Amino acid sequence: MKNILKLGILVVVFAFFSCKNNKESEVKQPQESKEKEAPALNKNETTEATTTQKEFTWxxxxxSTVDIGAYPYITPPKGMIVDKDGSESxxxxxLEFFDGNTFFVLDGRVxxxxxxxxxxxxxQQYLFDKSVSEYLKSIGANLIFEGQIPSELTKKWGDNPNAIYKHMHEFYGADVVNHPVRFYVLKTEDxxxxxxxxSNSKTISVVENKAFVQTIEKVTADQIFKEITDKGIATLHINFDTGKSRIKADSYEIISEISKMMKSNLDLKISIEGHTDNVGDAASNLKLSKxxxxxxxxxxVEEGISEARLKSEGFGQTKPVGDNTTDSGKAKNRRVELRKL
Structure with a gap:
């Protein structure tokens, strides 16, 4: 009987402690769950902090306080030259730049x-890299990024490869999608x-920041007449269809101003002279200009001016006023001149 009683007591004690342990486990379980959730909250906070981007500021x-020389402030290393066929001014x-966090654009002379x-x-890639980096460092330029721009960022330039490369060619002088690049900034007093x-694309692109200045002015009869009177010649940029002699609609306002000038100055006679750039062969350009x-x-004449007061001539590419190796120079050469007779 005593043995049975002892056995019963042991069973009750064992049951009591088992129940207590289960309750403690139930109480501790939420605490363990909270401890596991805590790192996730910290991770989110860290991610939010690292994605905060600071924009570039000058x-x-x-x-720099050293003499940086004249524009474009850098020349190729000894033994290397600028390939004019692949260069542009x-x-x-x-040009666009990346500082490791954000992109920024700089306008000016390029x-x-x-x-x-x-x-x-x-x-000689190493010679190029070493020479350029050491020289830019010597004139006080700051390296703001070196490496390949992350693909997840360049993909934002367009929704297809053509759009991405269009952006790249517009803002960069090198293939920055597939190759590493170095970006430097240089500031002086002014x-x-x-x-x-x-070095992979074998390029150096330079931009000197300057404010945009609007140079487009309305062409008026009075301005044309003043230029002819003062200089004996007025230069006009009349737009034609590419490779043709058909005047574009946006240039008929200039034609009207020429006619107004002729109607206001009845004794004036002019020679209308056409000029081209050097794109294409000389014979074709001469014919086109005529x-x-x-x-x-x-x-x-269709505006009511007597043909007897007018004559026309073409000189093709023989009298350039601009550098035909640059786009801006070619644009200057594609012109119509009014010369006083």
Whole structure:
């Protein structure tokens, strides 16, 4: 009987402690769950902090006090030259830069230089990289990014490969989608300059920041007459269909102003002279310039001006006023001149 009683007591004690342990487990379980959730909250907070992007500001760039030379502020290393066939110059254009966090665009005078070895020798990539980086450092330029721009960022430039490459060619002088690039900024007391450097693309692109100045002015009869009176010649940029002598609709306002000038100055006689750039062969350009000058003459006649007061001539590409190796120079050469007879 005593043994049975002892056994019963042991069963009750064992049951009591088992129940207590189960309750403690139930109480502790939520605490363990909370401890597991805590790191997830910290991770979210960290992610939010790292995705906060600070925009580039020139205020953080230390000004250079050394002599940086003349624009474009850098030349190819010894043994290398600028390949003019692959290079471009712009009086006003833009380049885009990346500082590791955000992109920013700089407007101004732009030089896109394609570099090659003298004498068609084998490309010396390390010489190029070392020479350029050491020189830019010596004039106080700051390296703000080196490497390949993350693909997840370049993919935002367009919804298809063509759109992405269009953006790249518009804002960069190198293939920054497939190759690494270095971006530098240089500030002096009165200048803000930036460089794109790519040894893989063999390019150096430079932009010197300057404010945009609007140069478009309305062409009026009085202005044309004043220019002819003062200089003996007035230069006009009349738009034609590409490779043709048909005047575009947006240039008929200029034709009307020429006619007004002729009607206000009845003794005035003029020679209408056409000029082209050097794109294409010389014979074709000469013929095109003659046809365009004649087209302007006929348009003025249709406005009521006597053909006896007018003559036309074309000179093709023989009298350039701009550099035919640049887009801006070619644009200057594609012109119509009114010369006083």
């Amino acid at each position: 205020d953080t760039v230390t000004p 712009f009086e006003f254009d833009k 030089e896109r230089m394609q570099i090659k070895m003298e004498g068609d020798k084998e490309w 200048k803000k300059i930036a460089f794109q450097v790519s 046809n365009r000058a004649q087209a302007v003459l006929m348009a003025i």
